[in-house]
Amino acid sequence: MTVKLYNTLTKEKSNFVPLNGNEVRIYSCGPTVYNYAHIGNFRTYVFMDNLRRVLEYNGYTLKHVMNITDVGHLESDADEGEDKMEKAARKENKSPYEIAKFYTEAFFKDMDKLNIERPEIIAKATEHIPEMLEFAKEIVKNGYGYETSTAIYFDVSKLDKYPVLSNRNVEDQIAGARVEVDPEKRNPYDFAIWIKAPENHIMKWDSPWGLSYPGWHLECSAMSRKYLGELFDIHTGGVDHIPTHHENEIAQSKGAFGKIPARYWMHVEFLQVDGGKMSKSLGNVYTISQLEEKGIEALAYKLFCYTAHYRTKLNFTFEGALASQKALNRLRESYLKHQKGKDDVNDKFLQECKEKFIEAVNDDINLPLAMGIVWELARHEVKSKKIADLLLDFDRVLGLDLKNSEDYLNKQKEIDVPEEVKELIEKRKKARENKAWALSDEIRDELKEKGYIVKDTKAGMTLEKI
Numbered sequence: 001m002t003v004k005l006y007n008t009l010t011k012e013k014s015n016f017v018p019l020n021g022n023e024v025r026i027y028s029c030g031p032t033v034y035n036y037a038h039i040g041n042f043r044t045y046v047f048m049d050n051l052r053r054v055l056e057y058n059g060y061t062l063k064h065v066m067n068i069t070d071v072g073h074l075e076s077d078a079d080e081g082e083d084k085m086e087k088a089a090r091k092e093n094k095s096p097y098e099i100a101k102f103y104t105e106a107f108f109k110d111m112d113k114l115n116i117e118r119p120e121i122i123a124k125a126t127e128h129i130p131e132m133l134e135f136a137k138e139i140v141k142n143g144y145g146y147e148t149s150t151a152i153y154f155d156v157s158k159l160d161k162y163p164v165l166s167n168r169n170v171e172d173q174i175a176g177a178r179v180e181v182d183p184e185k186r187n188p189y190d191f192a193i194w195i196k197a198p199e200n201h202i203m204k205w206d207s208p209w210g211l212s213y214p215g216w217h218l219e220c221s222a223m224s225r226k227y228l229g230e231l232f233d234i235h236t237g238g239v240d241h242i243p244t245h246h247e248n249e250i251a252q253s254k255g256a257f258g259k260i261p262a263r264y265w266m267h268v269e270f271l272q273v274d275g276g277k278m279s280k281s282l283g284n285v286y287t288i289s290q291l292e293e294k295g296i297e298a299l300a301y302k303l304f305c306y307t308a309h310y311r312t313k314l315n316f317t318f319e320g321a322l323a324s325q326k327a328l329n330r331l332r333e334s335y336l337k338h339q340k341g342k343d344d345v346n347d348k349f350l351q352e353c354k355e356k357f358i359e360a361v362n363d364d365i366n367l368p369l370a371m372g373i374v375w376e377l378a379r380h381e382v383k384s385k386k387i388a389d390l391l392l393d394f395d396r397v398l399g400l401d402l403k404n405s406e407d408y409l410n411k412q413k414e415i416d417v418p419e420e421v422k423e424l425i426e427k428r429k430k431a432r433e434n435k436a437w438a439l440s441d442e443i444r445d446e447l448k449e450k451g452y453i454v455k456d457t458k459a460g461m462t463l464e465k466i
Contacts, residue, residue, distance in 0.1 A: 003055065003362045004362060007263075024063070027236070029066075029067065030067045032216075033085075033103040036106055036107075039288065039301060044268045047305075051266065053398075062120060079182065085203065095202070110287075113298035142255055154248070155186055159254060165250070217248040221253050239270060286316075294322075296321045303400060311364075335391050336405055336406060353376065374391065428461075429461065
């Protein structure tokens with residue numbers, strides 16, 4: 001089976017062949033653990049999971065590294081503002097290490113809810129200071145770094161080409177760059193690889209340049225080389241990493257050992273909210289927990305991500321996410337019906353479905369197309385365990401945990417009803433007993449506004465969370 005992947009570096013889709021036999025070496029940019037990761041962040045990690053699963057489905061073994069940024073990421077992706085970890089620590093009156101521990105644990109809890117496979121190696125920036133320092137020394141030794149009173153900068157003008165991923169004109173970058181960040185920089189688009197720490201800075205280490213700390217871009221270069229070598233197969237991240245973070249990773253690696261470190265650079269497009277940008281100032285940055293509060297499971301959000309190809313923008317709405325929750329439940333119900341089915345189904349039909357599914361996921365991870373085949377099977381009028389088994393096989397890529405469908409469906413029946421809702425239900429029961437139909441309808445509408453649908457059946461009144 002041939003896997004085709006789109007490469008941001010070459011701007012084309014091509015057959016993927018690993019560098020080292022059957023092993024695929026991957027580096028993924030992980031979270032900066034100063035706050036809860038939001039659903040925009042998790043679109044990137046859902047893709048990371050899909051990539052892993054598709055490669056494993058094709059028989060490859062993986063050596064996959066993901067970093068945890070717990071130092072060095074300034075407020076902007078360039079060299080402006082203060083370290084995000086220190087700012088969060090001051091705001092919450094904790095140490096940066098306490099902040100990192102809390103939000104790292106929260107991140108992995110959400111990863112587990114999304115049924116995202118963990119990379120083989122999780123690398124924390126603060127645990128790799130010696131490797132980063134050595135990398136910075138090599139850059140300076142090779143003539144690509146220079147010192148100012150505030151930092152050690154990478155001299156981009158020494159490179160044969162910069163940038164290489166975004167293909168923007170350097171002159172355009174110069175025109176748009178902020179010179180006032182550090183007037184000692186030789187070029188306004190040079191970036192910091194090592195930053196001299198102010199006296200009140202908490203996170204700092206000894207270096208040839210005094211007490212200081214690494215720049216954000218440096219950690220990925222140093223840790224990918226440590227675990228994957230100077231040249232590896234795939235580097236992943238969001239499209240926001242292309243113009244700055246990933247360009248600077250490439251620049252650093254070329255400065256240290258003369259190579260672009262990854263052969264394939266894969267990027268996930270933005271998640272929009274209600275057709276616009278996700279922004280804290282707009283109040284539309286949502287977490288997995290906030291979705292759950294509205295009755296949307298993490299796995300429903302994962303299924304929602306499959307409604308668009310990873311290289312196209314995806315527009316999040318609560319209506320769309322709730323539709324994905326209903327779709328996920330339908331898929332679970334269909335899987336269980338097939339699992340209990342006694343009928344036979346044509347093996348040729350199943351083989352054709354499998355071939356179509358493989359063709360879709362192997363074509364640059366086209367999950368919207370693959371889901372069409374999944375639904376064709378799920379809705380098949382013949383109920384057969386063979387179909388259930390094939391859906392489970394496809395779930396090796398989808399990661400929707402279909403094998404535990406019954407547990408999820410049973411759990412949803414156990415609705416934790418707030419007291420005010422219970423009171424309204426009792427009030428409605430009395431209204432119906434007294435044949436006060438208008439009042440009964442009013443209470444039904446009020447319950448709907450609170451997120452609950454009430455149904456009147458022969459067995460009595462039932463309540464469902466929207």
